[in-house]
Amino acid sequence: MSSTYPDSIPLVILENKVLLPSVVTKVTIRGREASTLTRKLQAWQDKRQEAYVGCTPLKTLTTNSSDSQAVDESPSEPSTAPQMPMPSSSSNSTSNGRNLANDLYSFGCLGRVIRVERVGFGGYAIFLEGLARFRVEQILQERPHVLAKVQHFVEEVDMATNVEDGDLANQIAAFRVLSKAFVNKMRDLQLPDPLIAQLSKLMDNSKPGVLANILVSVIETTYEEKLDYLSTTTLKARLIMTNEWMTRQLHVSEKRVLKISQQIHSNIEGKLSKKQREFYLRQQLNAIKNELGEKDAPETGDNAAGSEDEEMSELKRRLLAAMLPKDVEATAMRELKRLKKLHSASAEWSVARTYLDVVADLPWSKSTQDVLDISKARSQLEGDHFGLDTVKRRVLEYLSVIKVKGDLKAPILCFVGPPGVGKTSLGKSIATAMRREFHRISLGGVRDEADIRGHRRTYVGAMPGLIIHGMRKTGVNNPVILLGMFKCSYMIILSDILISYIFMVFLDEIDKTAQSSHYGDPSAALLEVLDPEQNNTFSDHYLNLPFDLSKVLFIATANSVDTIPAPLLDRMELIKIPGYTFEEKLHISRQHILPKQIKAHGLNLNQIDISDTVLLSLAENYTRESGVRNFERKIASVVRAKCVEWAELREAEDTKSYNGIIEECDLERILGLPPYEKEIAQREAVAGVITGLAYSGSGNGEILLIEASHMPGEGKLQLTGSLGDVIRESAQIALTWVKSHAYDLKLTESSKTNLVENRDVHIHFPAGAVAKDGPSAGVALATAIVSLFSERRVPPTTAMTGEISLSGRVLPVGGIKEKVLSAHRAGIKKIIIPARNRRDVTSDIPANIQNDIEFVFAKTICDVLDAALILDQRGIEIHAPWIANRFESHL
Numbered sequence: 001m002s003s004t005y006p007d008s009i010p011l012v013i014l015e016n017k018v019l020l021p022s023v024v025t026k027v028t029i030r031g032r033e034a035s036t037l038t039r040k041l042q043a044w045q046d047k048r049q050e051a052y053v054g055c056t057p058l059k060t061l062t063t064n065s066s067d068s069q070a071v072d073e074s075p076s077e078p079s080t081a082p083q084m085p086m087p088s089s090s091s092n093s094t095s096n097g098r099n100l101a102n103d104l105y106s107f108g109c110l111g112r113v114i115r116v117e118r119v120g121f122g123g124y125a126i127f128l129e130g131l132a133r134f135r136v137e138q139i140l141q142e143r144p145h146v147l148a149k150v151q152h153f154v155e156e157v158d159m160a161t162n163v164e165d166g167d168l169a170n171q172i173a174a175f176r177v178l179s180k181a182f183v184n185k186m187r188d189l190q191l192p193d194p195l196i197a198q199l200s201k202l203m204d205n206s207k208p209g210v211l212a213n214i215l216v217s218v219i220e221t222t223y224e225e226k227l228d229y230l231s232t233t234t235l236k237a238r239l240i241m242t243n244e245w246m247t248r249q250l251h252v253s254e255k256r257v258l259k260i261s262q263q264i265h266s267n268i269e270g271k272l273s274k275k276q277r278e279f280y281l282r283q284q285l286n287a288i289k290n291e292l293g294e295k296d297a298p299e300t301g302d303n304a305a306g307s308e309d310e311e312m313s314e315l316k317r318r319l320l321a322a323m324l325p326k327d328v329e330a331t332a333m334r335e336l337k338r339l340k341k342l343h344s345a346s347a348e349w350s351v352a353r354t355y356l357d358v359v360a361d362l363p364w365s366k367s368t369q370d371v372l373d374i375s376k377a378r379s380q381l382e383g384d385h386f387g388l389d390t391v392k393r394r395v396l397e398y399l400s401v402i403k404v405k406g407d408l409k410a411p412i413l414c415f416v417g418p419p420g421v422g423k424t425s426l427g428k429s430i431a432t433a434m435r436r437e438f439h440r441i442s443l444g445g446v447r448d449e450a451d452i453r454g455h456r457r458t459y460v461g462a463m464p465g466l467i468i469h470g471m472r473k474t475g476v477n478n479p480v481i482l483l484g485m486f487k488c489s490y491m492i493i494l495s496d497i498l499i500s501y502i503f504m505v506f507l508d509e510i511d512k513t514a515q516s517s518h519y520g521d522p523s524a525a526l527l528e529v530l531d532p533e534q535n536n537t538f539s540d541h542y543l544n545l546p547f548d549l550s551k552v553l554f555i556a557t558a559n560s561v562d563t564i565p566a567p568l569l570d571r572m573e574l575i576k577i578p579g580y581t582f583e584e585k586l587h588i589s590r591q592h593i594l595p596k597q598i599k600a601h602g603l604n605l606n607q608i609d610i611s612d613t614v615l616l617s618l619a620e621n622y623t624r625e626s627g628v629r630n631f632e633r634k635i636a637s638v639v640r641a642k643c644v645e646w647a648e649l650r651e652a653e654d655t656k657s658y659n660g661i662i663e664e665c666d667l668e669r670i671l672g673l674p675p676y677e678k679e680i681a682q683r684e685a686v687a688g689v690i691t692g693l694a695y696s697g698s699g700n701g702e703i704l705l706i707e708a709s710h711m712p713g714e715g716k717l718q719l720t721g722s723l724g725d726v727i728r729e730s731a732q733i734a735l736t737w738v739k740s741h742a743y744d745l746k747l748t749e750s751s752k753t754n755l756v757e758n759r760d761v762h763i764h765f766p767a768g769a770v771a772k773d774g775p776s777a778g779v780a781l782a783t784a785i786v787s788l789f790s791e792r793r794v795p796p797t798t799a800m801t802g803e804i805s806l807s808g809r810v811l812p813v814g815g816i817k818e819k820v821l822s823a824h825r826a827g828i829k830k831i832i833i834p835a836r837n838r839r840d841v842t843s844d845i846p847a848n849i850q851n852d853i854e855f856v857f858a859k860t861i862c863d864v865l866d867a868a869l870i871l872d873q874r875g876i877e878i879h880a881p882w883i884a885n886r887f888e889s890h891l
C-alpha cells in the first residue's frame, strides 16, 4: 500500500484515547519534548508545508490521564498486542519513566496538524485531523521527542468505488440501515443537536468507511475495542465490528430511552397537583379501558364538572335553608356566583368556599324554644349547688325579669370568685333551666381584637372570631355563652393599690397594642358584644355581615375584677362568689361531690361510707383552696381506691369481705401524709416572725409569713422574697416609723440613740418564687421589726393586715373577705384589721366565722402592737399594755 505520507514521523503518545481517521481531535502535550516538537511543527507550517504527527495510543488505560478526553472503562491489556521494535541505543524508557517498547501500541493514526496553540504554562494544544492508520515499524529516537518509522495504510474506502465483494456489500447495506437507526436513537437520547445534524449530513454524503470511523468514535465501546478497530486494516472487518457495536448500542439506548421516559414520567407525577393527577390517571384508565374494549368510561371533564355542579347546588340549598336575612342572602348569592366562576384548583376558590360554608352553618334564624319556668329554674339551681343563696336569688330575679319583660336587655351578669367555687357550673345550670345550648369562651390571654372579631378574609387562613365560632358550634342563635374573663398570673396582692397596679399594666399593654394597626383593642370588641344596644348588628371581620347576638344570654365569669377594663365592668352586674368555709365544703361534698364521684366510678351509693369527721379532716388536712376542685380530686382518689378494692374482691369472688367504710387512717394510706397539717397553729412563737394576710391575683386569700432578723452592720434594710416596689416602700416606712419611735417603744435608752446604728435589718417573705406586692403588709412589717428588737412575740394564731402611714395610722385594705376565709381555714384565732374595714367583716363574713375568730379593729399601729405583741421572751402572756405613756404622747 503506497502513500504520499512521510515514513518517519514524530509521535505523540495518546493516553486513554484513540484517534481514528476522519476524526478531528485536540491533543495536549507538555514538557521539554512538547516545546521541541511544536517548534518543529511550527517551522513546517511557516514554510507552508503540511505538518504531520503520528498519534499512537498506549496499550492500556492509565489512571492519571493528562488529556481531558473521555476514557474507556476496561483497563485490561489486549493479549495479542504486538511488541514495538526499538533503536539499539535506546534506554527503552522515556523521560517520564514510560517504557515505549512495552507501553506503546503498535498501531496509530497519522494526523494532519490543523493548528497549534499554547495552553497554560509550558503546554501546547495540537488540533489534528486523523488521516490514515499506520503501524510503527521502529522507534528512531526518543529524545527530544519520539520519532518513529511507520508503515501507512491508506483508507481502503477511498479506493472502493465499486464494491464487488458480496459480503462487503451486505455489510455496507446493514451498516446504512443501522447507522440511520442509530442517529435516530441519538435524537431520543437528547444528544446535542449540532452533533446529530452533522451526523445526519454525513450519512447522506459520506462513504461507509468514513462514517464508520466517525460513528465508532461516538459509540460506547471499550478501549480495547477501539484499539482493535484502529489496528483493523480492512474495511469489511471494520464494518462488521461497527455493525455489531451499533446493534449493541441500539439495544442499550432502547433501555436508556425507556428509563429516561420513566424518570420524566415520575418527575411530572411528583409535580402534578391532586386535580391534575386525577385527570392524568383518568386518562390512563380510559386508555386502558379502550385497549380492553370496555368503552363505557364517561368523559372525565364532564364527570368533574358534574360533581362540582352538585357541590354548588348543595351549597345553595344549605344557604337557602339557613334562612338568611335579606341583605345577607344577597351577599351570599353574589359570593356563590363568584365562586362558580372561579377555578376549583385556585386558592381563591377555597377561601370563598370556606366563607360560604361558615355563612351556611351559622344559626341566622335557628333558635331553641325557651322554657322560662321560674320554679323549675329554682329547683335546678338548688339541685346543682349547695349554698350560694344570694347568687341563686339574683339569678332567679334575672330570669324573672327576662320572662316578664321578654328581652335580654338587662345588665350582663358577671360571677366573680376564686377558682372552683362553681361559677361555670352555675352558668350551665342556668342554661339547663332555660333549656338553652351552652357554650364557654375563655378570654384568658386574649390580647388581640381579631381573637374576638376574627381576621379579615384577605389574611391567609383567616377564620371567624371566638363569638361567631361559638355561634356556629352551638348551631342556635340563642345559646347561653359563658365568657371566662381576663385572668391574671398568680401573684400575691396585698392591697387595693396593687389592683390598680395590675390594671395599669394591662391597660398599658392595651395602649401599646391599640396604637398598632395590627392588633386593636379586644375590650372594645367585647363592649360591642356585651352591649344590648349594639349587639344585634355585631360585625365579625371575617364574616363582614351583621350578625344578631341580641338573643344570646351572655354570662361573664372572672376570678378577680381588677383586670377587667372599667367600661366593660360598667356594663356588667357583679355577683361575688367568695370561697367556701370547711363546713360549706363538707355539705357540698356530702350532697354533690361524693354522690357524683361514686356514680362516676361505677359504684353504688351504699358502697362508700365516709363519716362527716373524715370528710372534714380530708378537706382541712389535704386541701387549702377557696373552691372545691382539689377537694373533689382527693375525694375521687379515695373512691378510686375503694373501687380497686371492690374489683379485686369481685375477681376473687369474695365480695362479702368488702368493707365500704373509710376511716381517718385510710386517708393517709390512700393519699399519703397530709400536706397542710395545721402548720400555722402549731408554729412556735418567735420574735420577729409575724403571720400576715394576703390576697392572690387568682382571687384566693392567703396566709403569709413575714420574718425579720438583725445582725451587726451599718443600719441597712435588706428585703428578699420576690417583692415589688410598693411592698419595699412599706418596709421602709415601717422601719422609719419604728426608728423614730424607738425610745417611746422602750427599744433604746435615749431618744437620741439610733436603733439600727450598728445593725442591719433583713426582712424575708417566704415562698420566694411567688411575686408579692402591695402596701397591706405595712402593719405586719412594723410589728415584725418591733417584735425583733423588743424580743416580744406574736402568738402564731394571730394574723394581721393593713397599710400604715408614716405617722403610724392604719389604713384600710381590700380582699378582707377572702383573707378572713383563708385565715379561718388555716386555724387563725385572732385577726387584726384596719378599723375602716369593720363594715367588710360585719356584712360579708359568715356568722359562724365571726364567732370563731376574734377581730381587732386597729386605728393606729399602737393598737396593733397592743393586740399582737402579747407574749414575753419566755412565751408567757402579758396582759398589761406594754407601750409606754411617752409613746402615746407622741402620736
Ligand SMILES: Nc1ncnc2c1ncn2[C@@H]1O[C@H](COP(=O)(O)OP(=O)(O)OP(=O)(O)O)[C@@H](O)[C@H]1O
Residues within 6 Å of the ligand: 384, 385, 386, 387, 388, 417, 418, 419, 420, 421, 422, 423, 424, 425, 426, 557, 558, 559, 588, 592, 593, 627, 628, 629, 632
Ligand atoms: N356550691 C356548690 N355546690 C355544688 N358543687 C359545687 C359548688 N361549687 C363548686 N362546685 C363544683 O366544683 C367544681 C368546679 O366548679 P366550676 O368549674 O364551676 O368552678 P369555677 O368557679 O368556674 O372555676 P374557674 O374560675 O377555675 O373556672 C364543679 O364540679 C362544681 O360542680
